[in-house]
Amino acid sequence: xxxxxxxxxxxxxxxxxxxxxxxxxxxxxxxxxxxxxxxxxxxxxxxxxxxxxxxxxxxxxxxxxxxxxxxxxxxxxxxxxxxxxxxxxxxxxxxxxxxxxxxxxxxxxxxxxxxxxxxxxxxxxxxxxxxxxxxxxxxxxxxxxxxxxxxxxxxxxxxxxxxxxxxxxxxxxxxxxxxxxxxxxxxxxxxxxxxxxxxxxxxxxxxxxxxxxxxxxxxxxxxxxxxxxxxxxxxxxxxxxxxxxxxxxxxxxxxxxxxxxxxxxxxxxxxxxxxxxxxxxxxxxxxxxxxxxxxxxx
Numbered sequence: 001x002x003x004x005x006x007x008x009x010x011x012x013x014x015x016x017x018x019x020x021x022x023x024x025x026x027x028x029x030x031x032x033x034x035x036x037x038x039x040x041x042x043x044x045x046x047x048x049x050x051x052x053x054x055x056x057x058x059x060x061x062x063x064x065x066x067x068x069x070x071x072x073x074x075x076x077x078x079x080x081x082x083x084x085x086x087x088x089x090x091x092x093x094x095x096x097x098x099x100x101x102x103x104x105x106x107x108x109x110x111x112x113x114x115x116x117x118x119x120x121x122x123x124x125x126x127x128x129x130x131x132x133x134x135x136x137x138x139x140x141x142x143x144x145x146x147x148x149x150x151x152x153x154x155x156x157x158x159x160x161x162x163x164x165x166x167x168x169x170x171x172x173x174x175x176x177x178x179x180x181x182x183x184x185x186x187x188x189x190x191x192x193x194x195x196x197x198x199x200x201x202x203x204x205x206x207x208x209x210x211x212x213x214x215x216x217x218x219x220x221x222x223x224x225x226x227x228x229x230x231x232x233x234x235x236x237x238x239x240x241x242x243x244x245x246x247x248x249x250x251x252x253x254x255x256x257x258x259x260x261x262x263x264x265x266x267x268x269x270x271x272x273x274x275x276x277x278x279x280x281x282x283x284x285x286x287x288x289x290x291x292x293x294x295x296x297x298x
Contacts, residue, residue, distance in 0.1 A: 015169025034071025039119030047112030100162035131189035
C-alpha cells in the first residue's frame with residue numbers, strides 16, 4: 001500500500017507519545033474534546049480497562065488501541081462502573097516527569113499501563129483529502145503488537161529513546177489507518193479511493209507523481225475505463241473531481257517544499273507540475289489563503 005504511505009507523507013502527520021499511565025486498582029480519566037485538530041491515541045501495554053465513546057462502553061486489553069483522529073471527548077476507567085462516578089471518590093492521580101515523558105500514577109505499584117499520545121496534522125487542516133471516523137478501536141493486530149513490544153523496550157532505554165518512540169508513534173498512525181481500512185468498506189472519501197480496485201491505478205499514479213501532466217484520458221486509460229465513466233465514478237467515490245484531487249496533492253507537496261527546502265517559488269511551481277509561477281501562486285493563494293512567499297515566512 002505504497003500510495004497510503006505517500007498520502008500520509010504529503011499530510012506531514014507526526015506522532016508523539018507524551019504520557020505513560022501506570023495505575024493500581026480503581027482509576028478514572030476524563031479527556032475533553034481537544035481544542036486543536038489533533039489525533040489522540042491510547043495503546044494498552046499491561047492490564048485491562050474500558051473506554052466510553054459517545055455513550056458506548058468498550059473493553060480494552062493488551063495491544064488494543066483507542067484512536068480518536070479528531071481528539072473526540074472520551075473517558076477511560078479501570079471498570080465500567082467507574083465511568084460515571086466523581087473522581088473525588090478515587091485515589092488522586094499524580095503526575096511527575098520520567099525521562100522524556102510525564103508519568104501518571106495513583107500508587108507506587110501498578111497492574112495497568114498504557115501509552116498516550118497525539119498525531120499532529122501539520123499539513124491537512126481544511127482539506128477534503130483525508131477523512132477518518134470519529135474513533136476507531138484496533139484489537140489483535142499483529143503489527144501493532146510488534147510495535148508495542150518495541151515501545152516498551154525503548155521506554156526503558158536511556159539513549160535517544162524519545163526520538164525513537166515518536167518515530168514508532170508515527171508508524172502507528174499508518175498501522176491504524178490500514179487496520180481501519182481492512183475492517184470497513186468505505187463508501188466515500190479519499191480512503192475509499194484506495195479501496196476501490198477500479199480507481200486504484202489512477203490514484204496511485206497521482207500520489208506517486210503529482211507533478212506529472214496527468215490528463216483525464218490518461219488516468220481513465222490506466223483504470224481501463226472510458227473518460228466519462230472515470231470522471232463520474234471518481235467524483236461519486238471521492239466527493240471531489242479527479243482534477244481537484246490532483247490539485248490538492250500538488251499543493252500539499254508545495255507546502256512541504258516551501259517549509260523544508262531552499263527552492264525558489266518558480267522552482268517549486270515546476271516541481272509540483274506548474275509551468276507558470278503566476279498561475280501556481282494564484283492557485284496556492286486560492287486554496288491556502290496566503291501566497292507562497294507569505295506561507296514560507298509564516
